[in-house]
Structures are given as structure tokens and as C-alpha cells.
Amino acid sequence: MTEEAIIASLVGPVGPGTPVGPGHDAAVLPGGVAWTVDTLVEGVHFAAPLTPEDVGWKSLMVSVSDLGAIGARPAWALLSLSLPRGDGAWVAGFANGFHEACRWSGVALVGGDTTRSPSGRFVSVSLGGPLVGPARTRGGARPGDELWVSGPLGAAGLGWRTPNPPPEAVRALARPEPPLAFALALAASNLASAAMDLSDGLSTDLPRLCAASGVGARVVSGDVPLHDVLIGRPDAWAHAVDGGDDYALLFTAPPTHHDRVLAAGARTMTHPRVIGSVTADPGVEVIGARWPGSAFRHFTGAPRA
């Protein structure tokens, strides 16, 4: 078994009446409260040019993205920091960014733990909050549903996969803003049949959503929205679907909900776009392009281990 498989084998059902267990963006506990945990490791998930402030911001936002995906309002964070000795200046910057992210997302830091790290910094955030509607998992997509993304992709991928990236790409990597208001608007109206956040890229995450739902998907490559910073670049498609770290929302919804999804987007200043459809046949078909392929990912390493 792989390490992930060993850990996964430990994850058990939460209890009677609990709809969401392992393999989703967050666990849903009795009482309708969702919890998730994410760890950022220096040298693996962050490095220069990210500042301490950026790491503070991002360490909360990756979990805000998970809770939004499952349809829960982020509310309470627990922070665990493992730091080298004498790290006061770094911590002060980190705290500013983390605090800013708390204000942005309405989160209260309710507890934490600070430990010594022999080398490198480790930031682990557990985040919980109440569902605003029925729990929305990766598992509800149905053939015939439209496949949506909440916004343009690829800027963060450009930010970490190329030398000397443009400032806009660094900003996307360093200061992700998950579409929280939009995700919660969708959840409160129960418009989406399935959802997940795009942390590892469409080419990795869409097959996961399909597998969880027991369906396939057809993606129209020309309909996948590319971030402005990618315009005219020959590697645009690769960054958009393989880069990851976008924290956009990938979701499915019945075509009858199309206009209501657009209206939820308009209310929350988000511009969701249909990029394909859900199919009964398993597997993901891409029309007009190909996935760049896993070889590339393995060569460069994914940003989120």
C-alpha cells in the first residue's frame, strides 16, 4: 500500500447520519459542521518569491476553498506552526497575512500550537464551519449535467512552473482568492449536483470528481477559460489544466439550473463558465486538445503533495 492508502484505510465513517466521509474536500460531522485540514511545507508548497505574509494568507485560503466547495461557511480555525528558532520576524509577517485572510473569510482563530522545527517551516490549518445547505460532495454528478468552472485558470500554474513569472502570476500563486461567496450562494440554493475545488488542476481533479460520481465527462477545450496572463503563450493550455493552485470551483449542475447559476455568479461578481458536460460513459474526453499528460507533472512535481 502507498502511504496515502495506509492513512486512507484508517479514515472511518463519522457516525450515523453523517453524509460525508473521506475522499471529499471536507468531513461533515453530526450537526452539519464541516472540517478540513491542510498543511503547507516550506520548500514543498511554498518558497520565494512568496513572502511570510503570502504564506499566512494562503495557508488559510487553501482550507477556505475546501469548505466553500463542500458548501460550508468558514468559521473557526486551529493553527499549528512548526518553526525554526528565532523566527520572530517571519512569524510577524505570517501573522499579518493570516489575520488578513481571517478578516476576508470571516474566520476566527480559536486555538493553536507552536512547536520547534529542526529545519524548515510547517503550517497546518484545520478549518471548520456550518453547512449553508445540503452537503455538496464530489459524488452527485449525473449524466447530462453541465460542467462548470467558476473562473479563469492557469495563472498560479504559470507562477510556480516558469522562471521569472510575471507579477500577476506570482500574485495568483501567492494570494489565491477562492470564490467563497459564489460557492456559498450555489450551496444555499442547492444548485450544483457535485463540486470540488481545483487545487491540483483540471486534468487531475476532474477525473477525481468523475470517479466519485461514477460518471465521465466531456470537456470542450476552447471553452476552458484561460487567465489573461496566459494569452498568446504556447504553454497556456498546460498551465490551465495541469498547473493547479487555482482554487477555482469545479462543479456540475442540471441544465435547467443554467440561468440560476449565472444569476448566482452575477450576485457574487463571479463569472462561471460551462466547459463541457457529464457523460454516462466513464473517462474524461477532451475535445480540441489533449491533457498535457502525467509525465510532465511527474517531472516538475505538483505544488500540493
Added chain:
Amino acid sequence: MTEEAIIASLVGPVGPGTPVGPGHDAAVLPGGVAWTVDTLVEGVHFAAPLTPEDVGWKSLMVSVSDLGAIGARPAWALLSLSLPRGDGAWVAGFANGFHEACRWSGVALVGGDTTRSPSGRFVSVSLGGPLVGPARTRGGARPGDELWVSGPLGAAGLGWRTPNPPPEAVRALARPEPPLAFALALAASNLASAAMDLSDGLSTDLPRLCAASGVGARVVSGDVPLHDVLIGRPDAWAHAVDGGDDYALLFTAPPTHHDRVLAAGARTMTHPRVIGSVTADPGVEVIGARWPGSAFRHFTGAPRA
């Protein structure tokens, strides 16, 4: 400001009606659910002779101890592991110990995150569960209360502070068993006025409880129960009050509750003992001995940073 002070400055109130915020063993959220987080770092909090199984057990138990102290039944864990490459054998052992601890404490692992560590292993556990009575903090001790510990101290301290410790001391260090049933029995009957778990040793933790309650304490050194493994050792007192890692419960209760506390102990096969009393004058007075002193702690390093 110290790093801890910077982080502490970020911890905010949880919301209206929430009784317990920072500075206690766990946060209590609306709905009466408590959450805590603890991280164990290789080379700081664990090393040989602890096995991977031991680390799995202990990583959950340190948080089980916190929830018991606040009076909450451990229920749901989130596990974050940061590991070197190719760590499958270690993870398999860890998983066995962690699973054993989940069964012992009635906890379901509901989610997690596995990341790559450039060096060394980091284990972070967030643990939540419902209160079984009113939240019991460090802040409720009143002058005239009796001061109790739930059981004998010092074996774990001997385990990590001396070369070639006896097996019983290693076991105490590696396989702590917090007095969970007793802690919850006390909490359900609301017998204790204040409580905390003894993770850093009586000489460090008792002043914290006193400060949180705005009181002082008088400890009768001869009444502090020493673990059998310390009998006849000249360093027994130092290990008992300075060693830490005991995860016994330190608590206060009105003298009128004395017999009911003993009865709760009898029901849960625990032998709590009065070690002194709570005073109106601030400060901690020890009768018949002295705290070994902070110089020793600073020289050896505390097990829990």
C-alpha cells in the same frame, strides 16, 4: 513580542455565547463542541526509543488529554502527516498505533492530509468532541478549593530525562493513557471548579492554572504521588514536578465535593489525590520541598515546546 505572543494576539473570541477561548486546553465552539490541536515533531517531541506505533498512539493521546481536561468526549480527529519520501514502513507502524488509540478513546479519524517533508516527521492532530457537562476551564479555581491530581507523576519525565531509563518509564513516555473516563465522570457531574492536563509538569502547569483563575496554591510536597518507578531515587521530586508528559489531570474542587470526587475515581479505576489547596494570595507555595527550578528545564529542554 515572542512568537507565541504574536500568535496569541491573533486568537480571537469565537463568538457570542462561547465560554472558552485561547489559553485553555481546547476551544469551545457554539453548539458545545470542543476542539484542540497538537503537533509532535521528530527530534523535538519524539525520538528513539519511541517506535512508530508509539508515535501513532501518543499523537492522538496528547489531544485526548486536552479534551478530557475541558470536559469533552473525544469524537473526531483530523490528521496531518508530513513525511520524508519512501516512508511506508514507518507509516504502517504509525497507523497501527494511531488506530489503537482511536479504538481506546472512541475517536473516528474523519479526514487528513499527507505532505512531503524535506527532513523529519511532523504529526499534527486536531481533535474535536462534544462537552459532557459545562465547559471546565483553568479559570474556575476558588480559594479554599482542594487541589487534586488524578494519579502518580514522574515516570514519563524519567523516561525522557535520563539515559537508559527503565522500561516502565519508557512505556509511560511512549504510551500515555490520560484519565479520560475519570475526567469525563468529573465533568458530567460538574464536580471540579477548574482543570487542566499536566503536559509540562506541575511546576509549570500549576502556576498557569492559578494565573487563569486569579488565585494561588499551596502544595504539600509529601502528598504529591510519585510513580513507583521513582521510589528511592534522589531525583524523584524533580521528575515528578518538572518532567512533564504525564497527562494526568490537575484539578480543583470544593471540599464539599471530596467524597464525590473519590467516588468518581472509584467508578473509573482512578485514584485521585489531594496535593494541596487553593489560596487567595497569588503565587504557588510548596511545603516541604522546592520547585527544582527553571534553570534545569532550560538546560535540558522541555518535551513539549
